[in-house]
Amino acid sequence: MTERISEAEHAVMEVLWEESPLTAQEVTERVPADRGWSANTVKTLLGRLLAKNVIAHEEEGRRYRYRPLVARGDYVVGESRKLIDRLFGGRLTPLVAHLAERDAITDQDIAEIEALLKELKQ
Known part of the structure; x- marks a missing residue:
């Protein structure tokens, strides 16, 4: 992995390392509630992680399921x-x-x- 992931992105990665593949909504539901993140915040973080090539997604109907590429x-x-x-x-x-x-x-x-x-x- 070349590009560093932020603390917020790391919280999303922890969810995906625990269980994957997951939809953006499922990730949002599993991120610790004390963060108070909206689905849009999680989608933004997932987009950043995709750009950094640390996660991938597969299309499932009208939504994506995300999984880590880095153990x-x-x-x-x-x-x-x-x-x-x-x-x-x-x-x-x-x-x-x-x-x-x-x-x-x-x-x-x-x-x-x-x-x-x-x-x-x-």
Whole structure:
């Protein structure tokens, strides 16, 4: 994926990653209600995502059904890499150290990281 997706577009992608293909109306119904988006807002976002080639649509009668072209896992890897490259020189250790200094890591996080590291060493 070359073009970055906005936070609003990401909310639409989360809906499509959860279930697809969906019509614009179905996406509108599934976007979190606290956003207060109209069907027109969702259609605008779907249009932007189509232009960025991260979703596709198929015609079904008089409406379109939308589906992601980018897997959620691939998107997360790409965005994570960009964040670490931009803010921490491509290194993971400074990110973890930064979070630890800010008390942003819970005891459960530490236990999960330790388990992951143990698994990676094997």
